[in-house]
Amino acid sequence: MQSLEQIKVRIEQAVPGACVVIVANDALPTQSSLLLDHRHAVDVARFLRDDPELCFDYASNVTGVDRPESIIKEKVRVKKMVDGAECLIEEVSERKTRAYLEAVYHLYSMKLKHGPLIIRLQTENREEKTHLPSLTPVWRSCEFQEREAFDLFGILFDGHPDLRRILMWDGFKDFPMRKDxxxxxxxxxxxxxxxxxxxxxxxxxxxxxxx
Amino acid sequence: MIAPREEFKSWQSGVAGNGSGNGSGNGSSYGAVRSSEAKLVKKTDDSLGGDLLEVAMGPHHPSTHGVFRMDVVLDGETVVKLKPVFGYLHRNHEKIGETNSYLAAIPYTDRLDYICSMTNNWAYVHTVEKLTGLQPPERAEYIRVIVAELTRLVNHTCLIGFLVQDMGALGTPLMYAFRERENIIDLFESLSGSRMMFNYMRFGGLRCDLPPGWIEQAKRVVANYSRFLDDYEALLSGNEILLARSQGVGVLKKDLAISAGVTGPMLRASGVNYDLRKVDQYGIYNRFQFRIPLGEHGDVFDRYMIRVLEMREAVKILDQALAQIPEGPINDPKAKLRGLRPKPGEVYGRIESPKGELGFYLITDGSPNPYRFRIRPPSLINLTILEDMCLGQSVADAVIILGSVDIVLGEVDR
Amino acid sequence: MLGSGLIKGLAQTAKNFFGSYHDPARMVTVEYPEQKRVVPEASRTIPFLVYDGEDPELGLRCTACKICEVECPTQCIYIVKNTSKKPDHVGKMQFHPATFDIDISVCMGCGICAEVCPFDSIKMDQVFELSTADRFESLLLHKQQLAKPNSYFGKIHPTEAGEIDIRREQDKRKAEAKAKADAEAKARAAAEVQNAAANSAAPPPSPQTVTPA
Structure with a gap:
């Protein structure tokens, strides 16, 4: 299989305008992922499926991840002048992370027997802008799994043929897999x-x- | 003419091969199209004032293998529309996994596919080992292969029992299957202490070593098993009723199978050579000689036959593994029982469970419990194409098509 | 010939039917209430607490460390620490539980509590006739119902119990030996202190007087 950087370059060549970001995975670098933009996601997915060298014909695992807003505290050592003398002072900087929902797709190739290629899509926020393009038109196996991500996380997949609750009952209101x-x-x-x-x-x- | 298929004949002779099969995806641009066969179904003959009939099959219906509902629209006896409805056994396993420690999630995985608890354990510990770099010792790897293949025997025998029960062979084949399953369950009980919920594997090893005399007993059970398979096949494989009911029923085309993410014996019955034991070679599967049986027609009969042949191959693997198993420790010295805190990151690990690709996707954040705990259930995803297989078939065939998919609701609903 | 497969299958059924009268491999069931299955040694159902000696309160091995409570996947264990301490098998003062409850309607018998227990106190039982008419009180087992003697543990898990007994005996001996050595060392130290005091009182004898000429 080609490296993630090569795949990124090839995607950007094949799908003009596509914005692809590599998301590093520290624990297991071979399973780093590609973050796609909404507008070109379906085209990129089609390219990944149909390209003869990549041929990711099998979307194995599709799931949602909830990322609520969290505060990351970082200790930074800063050089400062105190009473005319230079000394190191620890400062705690607080950083708020963006709140969003994420859909993660694990792709493999049954024909070329390689993988996984992990692609991610992120929503704008967790409240009202939770729309993502559905990849069910590209891989049929996303059908139930995207429904599940909608059911448990509340990600709305645009273009999904049958977006209903799948595990919870129809009248259920909340999204149980969210952290809050x-x-x-x-x-x-x-x-x-x-x-x-x-x-x-x-x-x-x-x-x-x-x- | 009803006849057993010739292409499976060579498999019974027991020739060892390297598992290279006939199908490996034909590279056509299979789109993820929704089935268009629905339109082919004949229109109701309205001259009699007939109407389409909606039937809710399940959730409490003996043919649905659990609490599962198929909302079927029938035109006479022909299925026009079918919607699977699940969730009756939903317990939000993934949330439980996220609130519990890594160790405490192992007994819960037993309860996913409760017929194949050993492979569920293995899939989960395999994923965590991938993340943490723990390496089970030689002996533990052998024991894992042995218990996984025994699990495959249990699952496939029971499935065939249930499948022919759906076809009307009430009791007898299922009871024979359960009789043989009992021997294997006894083995598992003396090994792990429980008959179904084994909770046997640990990160970087196993919970306990084999009790004395276990290997000999296992060898006896496996030797009896190939005899039982001969009996079972004599009982079923040539049976004209089984052939008539299963051949040409519920055909699943190769392209659709790949696109729909169907895995396991179902995929291989459609002719796609994709078995993770060969593709990923996890554990020590590269040391054993075995072949991957492939079907051509992708119908219920092929699915039945693939499972029979897989059992024969599993017996071969077991013979080799039981002969080769070395002495030694069963746990990675680096492994700790409690307080596992993997560094932040994510991992997707998968193994070939008897039902298909069972995967675990974990996101870790450095705390003692996973941030995200996701199970990729083969049973659920294999149901994606249930409607496509059932359209245009009679309602009695829909029952055996569902039976041939091999679902366990503990895993579908999680 | 159409039907030959059916006939072959029926022959198979007949073989099994007649076989079930004489072949033990084809007779796998037991007549349960009258005839009981012998369970293997590894078999496990619900947890119980081991105590040494005669008195379940005094000999209880549990030190209320709460590791099992934390690790239990279903959170079915509930422990309250006692304020007082009592000596354990090596004579060290340890806490003991004031309350130790297991809700066996929640317990799934996974055996993780027995696995993580560092004091060999909580072990897996083999009782399986647990049905009761009262769903609430009878399925919430208290310390009194959970405590079972070490001899019972030795009966159901002989191998494991034997190993633990040997280890505990060794620990005890080691502790005794250490206590003895400590006591001796203490006595010696005290004697030395006394000697030193006596010597400092009297001026030390000159080397010439001590070493024989």
Whole structure:
């Protein structure tokens, strides 16, 4: 398989205007990924599938990832003049990360037996702009998995033929795989040894249940 | 003319090969098109005032192998539309994985595909080992291959039992399958302590070594198994009813199979030579001589036959592994039982489970539990093309097509 | 010939049917309530607590370290530490649990608690007839129900229990030997201190007087 840099160059040649960014993976450098832009994602995916040298004909795994806003604290040593003398002072800089949802696709080639090529798509934010282009028209195997990402994360895939909830029931409101999801308190009253659960349950099941 | 297929004859003779098969994707520009066969279905004859009938097959229906529903639209007996509905067994396994430590996720993986707990364990520890660089010792690798192939035998035997049960062979073949499964489950119980939920593998090794006398018992079970397979095939493979019910039913074309991400015996029944034991050569599969059986027609009969042949190949692998297994430690000395904290990053690891490609995708952030814990379930993704296979077939055939897909709802719904 | 496959299959069924009367390989079931299966040594169902000696309260090996509580995948263990301490098998003072509950309606019998326990205290039982009419109280096992003697552990897992017993015996001997050595060292040190005090009181004898000429 070609290296990620080569693939990036070839994508940019084949799909004019496509913006491809390599996302490094420190733990496992062979599984670094390519971040695609929304507008050209489908064209890039078609190219990856149809190019005879790449031939990623099989989208193995499609999933969502929730990235809520988080604050990263970094310690930086800064040289400063204190009382005329130069000394190193540790300063803590705080950085807010962008909040977004992510769809990750793991592509393999059944014909050439290579892979994985990992491509990612990121939404603009987590609240209302959670649209991503669907790659189901390119790989049929994305159909259920994109539905699942919609169901559990709330990513709206534009161009998906049948975007409905798949695991949760139709009337369900929230997206359970998001990090800030709070599970409902409607536990049955049971004398569990865990006080926390017990207390929460008791709020819903008033004493008459116990009698 | 109903007859067993000639192309599988050579496989029964037991010639060792290198697994090079006939199909490897034909390179045509297979688009991910939705099936257009729906339009070919004949229109209802309205002169009798007939109408399409919507039937909810399931969730409590014996043919659906669990709590699974197929919303079928029928024209007479012909399936016009079919929508699979899942989620009845959904427990948000992925969220549980994200709130638990790496170690605590192992017993939960047992409960994914509860017939093949050993391969589920293996897929997960394989992924974490890929991330952390832990390397199981020789003996552990052999034991893993042995238990995985025994699991393959269990899964395929049971599946065939269920499949012919769907075709109307009530009881007998399934009971024979379960009788043989019992021997293997006894082996697993004396090894891991449990009959189904083994919780046996650990990062960089295994939980416990083989008990004394286990290898001999396993050799006996495996030797009996090829005899049982001969019996089983004598019972089923030439049976005219099975042939009539399965040949030409639920055909899945190669291009669609690849595009839809179908994996495992289903994919190979459609003629695509893609087995991760050969492609990725994870573990020590490169040391064993075995072949990958391939079908040509991609129908229910091919799927049945591929599984029978895979069992024969699994017996071959087991013979080799049980003869070669060395003495030695079973755990990586670097491995710790508790408090695994891999450095930030992500990993996707996959193995060939009996149902197809079982993958785990983990994102780590340096904390004791994964940031993202994703399971790629082969059962769910193999269902993508259920509708395409069933359209235009009769409702009784839809049942056996679903049976031939080989799903376990614990894995579909997670 | 059409139907030959069917006939072959029926012959197979007949073989199995008659075989089931004499071939033990074809008779795999047991008549359960009357006849019980012998479970292998590794078999596990739910956890229990091991105690040494006669008194379940005094001999309990558990030190309420809460490792099992943390590692339990289903969070079905609930431990409250006692404020007092008691000596363990090597004589070291250790905490012990005031409350030790396992909710076996939640427990999935994975055995991780037994695996991570550093004190060989929590082990896996082999009881399987656990059905009860009361879903709540009878399935929440307390310390009293969970504590079982070491002899029981030795009966169900002889190999593992034997190893642990030998190790604990060695630890105990080592601890005793160490205590003895410590005591001797202490006594010697005390004696030296005394000697030194006595010597400092009296002027040290000159080398000529000590070494024989």
């Amino acid at each position: 999801y709070v599970d409902p308190d409607d536990y049955e009253y049971e004398p569990t040894p865990h006080d926390e659960v017990l207390e929460r349950a008791k709020q819903h099941y008033k004493p008459e249940v116990q009698s």
